[in-house]
Amino acid sequence: MTATTESAVDALLVVDGLQKYFPVRRGVLQRQVGAVQAVDGLNFSVIKGQTMSIVGESGCGKTTTGRLLTRLIEPTGGRIVLEGRDISHLSAAKMRPLRRDVQMIFQDPYSSLNPRHTVGTIVGAPFKLQHVETEHGTKRAVQDLLARVGLNPEHYNRYPHEFSGGQRQRIGIARALALRPRLIVADEPVSALDVSIQAQVINLLEDLQDEFGLTYVVIAHNLSVVRHMSDRVAVMYLGKIVELADSADIYARPMHPYTVALMSAVPVADPDRRLTRNRIRLQGDVPSPLNPPPACRFHTRCWKAQEICSTVEPPLVDLAPRHQVACHFPENVGTPPPQE
Amino acid sequence: MSAFLEVRDLRVYFPTDDGVVKSVDGLSFSVERGKTLGIVGESGSGKSVTSLSIMGLHKPGSVELSGEVWLDGEDLLVAGADRVRRLRGQKMAMIFQDPLSSMHPFYSIGHQIIEAYRIHNDVSKQQARRHAIEMLGRVGIPQPGARVDDYPHQFSGGMRQRAMIAMALSCSPELLIADEPTTALDVTVQAQILDLIRDLQTESNTAVVIITHDLGVVAELADDILVMYAGRAMEYATASKIFRGPEHPYTWGLLGSMPRLDRVRSERLVPIPGLPPSLINVPPGCPFHPRCAYQDRNGDACRTIRPQLRDVGGGHHIACHLSDNDRSTIWETDIRPNL
Numbered sequence: 001m002t003a004t005t006e007s008a009v010d011a012l013l014v015v016d017g018l019q020k021y022f023p024v025r026r027g028v029l030q031r032q033v034g035a036v037q038a039v040d041g042l043n044f045s046v047i048k049g050q051t052m053s054i055v056g057e058s059g060c061g062k063t064t065t066g067r068l069l070t071r072l073i074e075p076t077g078g079r080i081v082l083e084g085r086d087i088s089h090l091s092a093a094k095m096r097p098l099r100r101d102v103q104m105i106f107q108d109p110y111s112s113l114n115p116r117h118t119v120g121t122i123v124g125a126p127f128k129l130q131h132v133e134t135e136h137g138t139k140r141a142v143q144d145l146l147a148r149v150g151l152n153p154e155h156y157n158r159y160p161h162e163f164s165g166g167q168r169q170r171i172g173i174a175r176a177l178a179l180r181p182r183l184i185v186a187d188e189p190v191s192a193l194d195v196s197i198q199a200q201v202i203n204l205l206e207d208l209q210d211e212f213g214l215t216y217v218v219i220a221h222n223l224s225v226v227r228h229m230s231d232r233v234a235v236m237y238l239g240k241i242v243e244l245a246d247s248a249d250i251y252a253r254p255m256h257p258y259t260v261a262l263m264s265a266v267p268v269a270d271p272d273r274r275l276t277r278n279r280i281r282l283q284g285d286v287p288s289p290l291n292p293p294p295a296c297r298f299h300t301r302c303w304k305a306q307e308i309c310s311t312v313e314p315p316l317v318d319l320a321p322r323h324q325v326a327c328h329f330p331e332n333v334g335t336p337p338p339q340e
Numbered sequence: 341m342s343a344f345l346e347v348r349d350l351r352v353y354f355p356t357d358d359g360v361v362k363s364v365d366g367l368s369f370s371v372e373r374g375k376t377l378g379i380v381g382e383s384g385s386g387k388s389v390t391s392l393s394i395m396g397l398h399k400p401g402s403v404e405l406s407g408e409v410w411l412d413g414e415d416l417l418v419a420g421a422d423r424v425r426r427l428r429g430q431k432m433a434m435i436f437q438d439p440l441s442s443m444h445p446f447y448s449i450g451h452q453i454i455e456a457y458r459i460h461n462d463v464s465k466q467q468a469r470r471h472a473i474e475m476l477g478r479v480g481i482p483q484p485g486a487r488v489d490d491y492p493h494q495f496s497g498g499m500r501q502r503a504m505i506a507m508a509l510s511c512s513p514e515l516l517i518a519d520e521p522t523t524a525l526d527v528t529v530q531a532q533i534l535d536l537i538r539d540l541q542t543e544s545n546t547a548v549v550i551i552t553h554d555l556g557v558v559a560e561l562a563d564d565i566l567v568m569y570a571g572r573a574m575e576y577a578t579a580s581k582i583f584r585g586p587e588h589p590y591t592w593g594l595l596g597s598m599p600r601l602d603r604v605r606s607e608r609l610v611p612i613p614g615l616p617p618s619l620i621n622v623p624p625g626c627p628f629h630p631r632c633a634y635q636d637r638n639g640d641a642c643r644t645i646r647p648q649l650r651d652v653g654g655g656h657h658i659a660c661h662l663s664d665n666d667r668s669t670i671w672e673t674d675i676r677p678n679l
Binding site: 057058164165166167194195196197198199200202203206221222223224225227228229251261262263264265266267268269270271272279281282283284285286 | 382383482496497498499526527528529530531532534535553554555556557559560562579580583584593594595596597598599600601602608609610611612613615616
């Protein structure tokens, strides 16, 4: 219990029972016939200066979670508390001053920058929108930012198409950084980039975190990238967190069968190990979130599923210190925690 | 006797208003039946252009092709469009990255497989349809008899990729080229598709060329690996040589920039500085030299003389001016400890 109270003090962001249902409307009268349960009851907190990652397959609700945290969309239920302030249902006007504190980095560096605006305009927009005066004028501030993310400040008047993918992602990072936010939500920040460029951007994000004391929520499907960047990892499946633990812990002893399967599916860059690896292959695809399986949502693809899994929903409980799992038949429970 | 697929000194140039884009510039490799070659490289390294040239899918007139592409003793570059069209589908087939945009949205999955099958085989519609259902079943589509009349949009991403594999394999090709076959898919589905390609290959002794940017994927599948950069081969060796003892600075860079799932969170990744070059204006000498930490080891050689692919022992080929001594010292002291 002490761990929870401690983390509540240091937490920059606390999420409590967060839900988002998208109504499905059909027919002439556009009557609601159902709801996509994109996010269904998330609880977690993110500690100041740390990185929490959300992983899962497509359609598991990762991106919706990111858009909820940045309040680009309004939650159906639950609370989002940023530095002690409940922002779950703030109006757009009330949210505006808080937008300085929460910024977002998008996946696709091609569609997230306006092709008709110069880099100067794009990176300077936050100052203008928030009416922030800087000491030496906006242009100087923008040039400092460009230099900080490793771009040439003289490229101030260039357009996005003149830059490569990695450079565009740096422009997006400079824009997110402009107002010195406290929290950055990065939705697949490196998945569109080549390996060599990906490493440059990951290092940049880590340097900026140290320099400005940033807190990150990283949404990603690449488990290797997540392992490298995160302090804490939440694994989502069909709108729910199935496992939540410290990064070193979850990679050393994944307990939820879904986490085990995800990790076993990642190709390992070691051809000599391909014959010796113990592989678990999930069958089929993620079921539709419109009509998720009852009780444990993973039971339709789980090799350990028994009758109870389709009748009683497993709660997310502590199976080890700071290691929560929602499963009736978890793996690796007896395994000792990893040594520091 | 040459290999089943043998590419010799392939060059693919695209003349544009801004200059000639040298997408592939002197590439040679070979693949035997039943073996898998992985071609690895970043975007713009010429991987996909290479595969399109083998398949004869470049628009005539838009491209200058030279070199030789021998498939089972026949040079495809001199064979003529009609002959290549006959071979395409029957003898060689290709799987693309994005199954949604490589299938026709107006026709059912079954229709598209039947069409391809009937072009190469003199069979009735009923027979072709039975064959299509059988193929869909083989690639793991549940209830293939019912799904054969579905349209591409009714399939999930993983199922579309399976359907495309079914289509590619419907005429039992002897060469299968897979261009980023799993890039658009989730890891769990990716694992299923890689297993499927491996199983089908073992079953029919197909030669497979898999093109990807993901070193993990080639490590899973490939027997041999070709690392490309700026349209040229940088390193070419067996998979275990490439991963156990890579010899080229670019391969070192790729391995160093890659976060690993099987290792503890290390201090920092070691990225390759800078950007890949423009293919209109490839740097003189070694195309990688502007990003290479060891470009000064051999005087001006790296900046002026183009390194040729050479055997540095036991069929391990690299295009690099570094001496054997330099490479083994650098690998032992600078590279290996940081991987």
